Amino acid sequence: MTIDLQPTINLKTAIKQRRAARSFRPDPVPEAILEEIFRLGVRSPSGYNLQPWRFIVVREQGNKDKLKACAFDQRQVSEAPVMVICCGDRRINQADYIESVIQLGIDAGGMTDAYADVMRSAIPQLFENKPSFDSIEAWTNRHTMLAVAHMMIVANSFGVDTCPMEGFSSEQVKEGFNIPCEVDVCCLLAIGYASEPFKQYGGRFGFDRVFYGESFGESFQL
Numbered sequence: 001m002t003i004d005l006q007p008t009i010n011l012k013t014a015i016k017q018r019r020a021a022r023s024f025r026p027d028p029v030p031e032a033i034l035e036e037i038f039r040l041g042v043r044s045p046s047g048y049n050l051q052p053w054r055f056i057v058v059r060e061q062g063n064k065d066k067l068k069a070c071a072f073d074q075r076q077v078s079e080a081p082v083m084v085i086c087c088g089d090r091r092i093n094q095a096d097y098i099e100s101v102i103q104l105g106i107d108a109g110g111m112t113d114a115y116a117d118v119m120r121s122a123i124p125q126l127f128e129n130k131p132s133f134d135s136i137e138a139w140t141n142r143h144t145m146l147a148v149a150h151m152m153i154v155a156n157s158f159g160v161d162t163c164p165m166e167g168f169s170s171e172q173v174k175e176g177f178n179i180p181c182e183v184d185v186c187c188l189l190a191i192g193y194a195s196e197p198f199k200q201y202g203g204r205f206g207f208d209r210v211f212y213g214e215s216f217g218e219s220f221q222l
Helices: 011-017 031-041 061-070 075-079 095-108 113-129 136-157 170-176
Strands: 053-058 082-089 161-165 183-194
Touching (some): 011 136, 053 136, 061 075, 061 082, 061 170, 075 183, 082 136, 095 113, 136 161
Antiparallel strands (some): 053 082
16 A cells, blocks of 8 residues: 655755765665655656666665675665666567557556557657667666656655665676666665765856857856
8 A cells, every 4th residue: 555655855955955875874764765765756757658767676685785796895785775776678669568658558548549659650760760869778778867866856855865876887787686688777776864974065067067048058047
């Protein structure tokens, strides 16, 4: 049964306070909160609603220790009560998978016959032509990271800390956790309660450095 939990921190504060935790207390994350992190995390958008993300939730200490060995012995992997191996599945362009997404839309009441036909035609063309990405892995990683970002913000809104990690051997993680060759490891996500003070906020560049108006390099003003 899903419990309707309400965040303890508002969205703006959750975004501003989020930091990557480098060490965790052993305190478990309540099941209801973990479920909410995952449930809201996968409300993330994805092209054609293909939802290429796949998540392996690792909580047994022996498996966390095994994952730590794949991640250059970073302490947070074995300390965090929950580790998530975040993956992108390249098989989302297969016809049977496309049909399952169409059926999902039908069941939810958000799919028309006309749009189903568009999906059957457009999705194979998208991955054949790759108009905005170099490889299908780049596409699946792009969308998987959207879901990971959602999870981190949701977690922080419930007072739970996270640490997204890219320091690991993909080959070792795939071998150690039986991940199919068509599935790529995008990142690791540690979830729990930080055990040490966060490093100070490192700052962000101003709009004049990262936003442009109308064309790259042109001044942007609000």
